[in-house]
Amino acid sequence: MSLDERSTFLLTKLVNATDLVTVDHVTEQLGISKRTVHYDLKKINDWLEDNKLPIIQTQQGMGYYLSEQTKENVPYLMKELKEWQYHYSQTERVTLIGIELLTNDKPTFMKDFMERTKVSRGTASKDLKIVIRLLEDEELDLQFDRATGYIVEGKEENKRRLLSRFLTEVLTNKQLTEMMNVVYPLVKNEEEHIYTNLLPIKQIIINVEPILKVELTDDTIQVLAIQLVVLLQRLKGEHRIQLDPDEKEAVSSTREYEAATRISEELESQFKLSLSTDEICFITMHLLGSRVNYSEVSAVGNLEIEKLREVVSEIVHEFQIYACILFEQRKELEEALFLHLKPTYYRLKYNVPITNELTASVQQEYPDVFSITKRAVWPVELMTSKKLPDDEIAYLAMHFGAWMQKEELPGIKVGKAIIVCEKGIGTSNILKGQLEKLLTNVEVVGTVSRRQFINNQYDIDYVFSTSPIQHESVPVLTVSPILTQQDKEKILHWIEEIQSTPNDSKVPTSDIVMELVKKHGTIRDEEALRNELNHLFDPTPTTLSIERFERPMLNDLLHEETIQFATHTTDWKEAIKTASLPLLAKEQISSSYIDAMIKNVEDLGPYVVIAPGIAIPHARPEEGVNTVGMSLLRLDKTVPFSDKDKHQVKLLIVLAAVDNETHLKALAQLSDLLSEQENLDIIYNSTEKDDIIKLVSKYSN
The missing domain is CATH 1.10.10.10 (Winged helix-like DNA-binding domain superfamily/Winged helix DNA-binding domain)
Structure with a gap:
């Protein structure tokens, strides 16, 4: 039994898939019917049986996958297939x-x-x-x-x-x-694959981490090794680089130059090549642009670095304004963001390329965060005189998204998990936030790199990894860093299967707690207490359900009851109080929230004035928000939030957010509406609420 071109292509997808492969995905990619896909799957199964391998598996109608045994053996068998059978994209x-x-x-x-x-x-x-x-x-x-x-x-x-x-x-x-x-030529010289040279080159890179005082991400080490393979190949062909003298002088005083010098010495020794100062500086530029898991470098830097720290603070400030949120641990966020933005800056400065395979996922799953990040990064674009590509913006959006999810989740934890991620801080943290929201009874104790996980012991019950990895005693699930609804369901099923597996060697946690309660107190209804403890510590599938967060549209929040007109107010404090009345009347906020909004302006200045004439007062959710809401107040006469002309306000939109995310869709729609001058003219000149309601409906989709 042999495979045709299309079946070979489908089999390669199954071998390389880290997630379930759905029929819909295959039909869309290949432009064939579902019936044809099932026919090809049967053909593949026949071929697998002929080769004495487990056939394709299916998971409750969600998709298809191959066993690890099949994945391991298929590549060797496929090498025997004729090359024409594989269809290149x-x-x-x-x-x-x-x-x-x-x-x-x-x-x-x-x-x-x-x-x-x-x-x-x-x-x-x-x-x-x-x-x-x-x-x-x-x-x-x-x-x-x-x-x-x-x-x-x-x-x-x-x-x-x-x-x-x-x-x-x-x-x-x-x-x-x-x-x-x-x-x-670049992959194979005579009989030796240069691909095999990646391993010793990776080790050379790892050996200079103490000089850099960082731990590079696993992905970064792979990419750096590939770039050094390119360098070696070009040098063998006598293709040498010449850099600008000023650029060489700028990088030669860095810690990265010292590390690049050590790398060049190792390359010269192993590959019998001579590297010039220009080549060492070329390696330095790539090290400067490398992503890291953590850094031991002190906060003190040169003028360029200090300017970059100011830029980071400005970006966080801009993000807070556009998202109408206040980060509680802002200094920690700025430090984490700086750790990422520093290599981003050098990549832009020295034209070091980067590819973010998660960009499309971030744009699809977190469109509002991506959009806000894109608006907030102008300070670094101004500093570099370059526009940030979407791949760079996506990484920054992942940092913000992770921090927005960073919160203490209530409840007793009955299991511990660790995340193994080779893609860096932002990626691992956003995955951590998603898992914490999904698995409220599992404590995610930390995120580690693949190297850290392999070289250390951890007291954990589950492992979530962004790349295939094995552990002798702890179950491991390979997951995508950006979880879709299907990914979440897959994780829940996996957890349910593990938690429902009996383990006779362990005394049930509920029994231990019951004995402790008996020892120190009186139990009125032992059976009822035992049932509740079993429900808490041994959750059934019904307790593991995906919490779906519905994000309201703009017209869900701004309507007849939440829009007001007024001639004027005595001052900006009175304006905030008046604008808040509809939300207070509906008990969406308490009076303490109004006090908090006023105090924020007193402490932080008129940051709520997002554009000339427009203010969006807000405070933190825990300061008096009951349900998400918005209310709009249009004044005939401006009210000053400061002495400056740009702080004279006619339009106030009070925002009551229950968390950092639920309001973002409506806020994005409001931002689009307010960005058009003709819409503002309608709002400022309207005499009927219906004029504004129609405008709001137009942008609510």
Whole structure:
């Protein structure tokens, strides 16, 4: 039994999947019917049975997956399949063509691209056009000559940057390396794969962490190793880099330069190559832009670093204004954000590329946080004179999202979990926040890197890991860093299965508590107490349910009862009190919340004035909010929140938030509404509430 092209593609997806593969996903990706998918799955199962492997598994109609035994053995069997049976995606074809162009010193022609990607001339030509656009983005030019073929012209620094991106795509794609045995100069020299050189190079990088006084993320070490592979390959071809003298002087005094020097000495020793000062500075720039799990570096820095700390504070301030929240532990947030923004700054400064595979997930699952972050990062864009790409914004949004979820959750914890994450602080913290909200009876004791987990012992009951990992005695579940609804259901089912498994060797926790109560007190109804203790410590599937947070639309909050008109108020305090009356009347807030809003302005200044003429007074949820709400007050005459012209207010929208997140959708819709001057004209000139209500409805979708 052999596999055709489509079945081979589907099998590779199943082998590489860290989550369930759904039929809907396959039909959408391949453009085939569900019936065809089921036919292909049967064909794969027949092939697996022929090879004496466990067939495809299914989980309660949620999706398909392969056993670990099958995943482990399939790649070796698939190497025996003919190469034409694997269908490269367009992204993969573009990657292969890009590598061919940037590594082949011999003449390269269209037929070489066709042979490499196994597609027609027309398809290869379309793929080449995409490659050309990527080259242009890096200020590189593709020249063609009938005798010499295609040649990439431009700065060596830019070539390496693009080549690193392409090679990262290949060396993190099992389908392109292990399974299909793709051969090209940068991955294979004679009979030895340069892929195998990544392991010793990774160790070289790990060895300089004490000099850097940081722990680099696992992902960062992988990417740095790939960039050093690129450097070695280019040096072997006598392609050397030349940096600006001012840039070299700027980086040569850093701790990272010392580490880069040590790395270069190791590379020279192992690979018999000579690295110039320019190459050492090139490595330094990449180290400066590397993401870390933690840092021992003191708070004191040069003028550039101190300016960056000011920028971090400004970004947090802007985020609080746009999100209408107040972070309780702001200094801790700023320190965590600085730890991430420092390498972001150097990546922007030295054009070090970064790819965030979670960007799309962040935009989909946390659209409001992403949007607010994008508006709040202008201080660092001003400092660098560069726009932050979405991949960088997504990382910052993950930091804010994690901090917004950071709160003490009530309840007794009956289990301990740890998160193993190779992607850094922001990623692990946002996953921690999601799990804490989902599993309220499980204490997430911390987040560690893969290396920390392997080298240490932890007293835990569950392990959640963002990459496959094994543990001898503790159950491990591989999860996505950004949890979808399906991911959450999968986690709950997994926890239920573990908690419902009897363990005769352990005395039930409820029995222990019962004996302690008997020893120190009187029990009126022993059976009722035992039932409640069993329910608390041995939760049934009904107690493990996903809490769904409904985020109200703008028109759910602003309507006939919460909109007011007034001629004027005596001062800004009276304006806040008047604007709050609808929420007070409906008992959505208490009078203490009004006092808290006024005190915030007295203590912090007129920060609630978000734009000329517009103020959004608010305080923390615990200061008197009962349910989420908004109320709008339009004044005919402005009321001053300070002596400055920009603090003269005609429109007040009081916000009562129950947490850091529930109000964000309505707030985003309000922000869109207020950003248009014609909408403000309608609000300021309207004589009927209906005019504003229609406007609110227009933006509530």
